[in-house]
Amino acid sequence: MCDAQTRRLVLDALALLNPRGKAQPSPLQITIALGCQAEELDQAFVRVLGQPASQLLPLLTPEHLTSLIAPLIAPLSPRPRLELIHSERSEAEELTLLYDYYDSPYGELLLVCSERGLCMSPFTYGDPAGTLERVRRELRPLELRRAQHPWHEGALRSLHSTDPHPELPPLHLLGTPFQRSVWESLTLIPRGSCVHYHTLADYIDRPKATRAVGTAVGDNPLAPFVPCHRVLPTSNTLGGYYWGHALKALLLLSELRPA
Structure with missing residues (x-):
């Protein structure tokens, strides 16, 4: 696994991308902005993602992202082997929750x-x-008690899988019925694919609720395991992400990079 400093350089480079613009800076422009050498940036991308920046950044262009979305406008891909438990968020007030901190390829997670x-x-x-x-x-x-749990480790293992739908532990969705319907639909987007917000709205039979769907996507409490990073605006640019568009780009590149 890469060290935090190397990952930080990759995230800083991705932060220079325009999340809503079609014109993206070149690797050379990024190295000038960061004050580093092209070789240094390529080596950082290789350590984090397996390929140099010059090969990976073109995967985030609207043209390439369009090719990922086209096959999945309808229907979404069936999701095997996933148990989802639905509850109102208020029910958490009666629960004992176990938590711990874990490093991941994308930064530290609190599970x-x-x-x-x-x-x-x-x-x-x-x-x-x-x-x-x-x-x-x-x-x-x-x-709220600090303790490790096998479900934590199971979730982390899924981040290293190349399966379109990696095996996950049970997911306990705590939210409103509308939020939970959106979050459940997110689990149907396979690794290496993307969809538009209106695709999710159509799937849950709320075609006029695209904006509300976008809000629910942003409220997803289980990123990156419920993959809200795979939802893009109709411009097929990166768009927004609760954790910042640089992390969204990192997540997408980890899934889209060529073998």
Whole structure:
């Protein structure tokens, strides 16, 4: 696994991409902006993603992203081997939740599970205490106890799988019925593919609710395991992401890079 400094350089490079524009900076322009050498940037991309920046950045162009979306406008891909438990968020107030911190290829994750499944997985972004407080504030559980759990490890293993639908532990979806319907539809987007927001709205029979679907996608508590990073605007550019478009680009490149 790459070290944090190398991953930071890759994220800094991806942060220079325009999330809503069709014209993207070249690798040379990125190295000038970052004050590094082209070889240094390519080596960082190789360590994190297996290929140099010059090969990977073209995968994030609208032309390439369009080719990923076209086959999946309808229907979404059936999802095998996944148990989803639906609950209102208020039910978390009666639960004991187990949490711990784990490194991942994309940065540190705080993994949280109930007795029924993995229920939250925020990136800490270097603020583990603040991230834990966010979990406490949003879920208000009966007890929040630090302890490792096999479901945590199962979720982490899925990040290294190349299966279109990697095996996951049970996912405990805590939200409104509308949010949960959107989150469930996200699990149907296979690795290496992307969809538009309106595809999800059509799938849940709410074709006029694209904006509300976008809000629910942004509220997804189980990124990257419920893959909201695979949803793009109709311009087929990167678009927004709760954790920042650089991390969205990193997640996508890890899935789209050629073998």
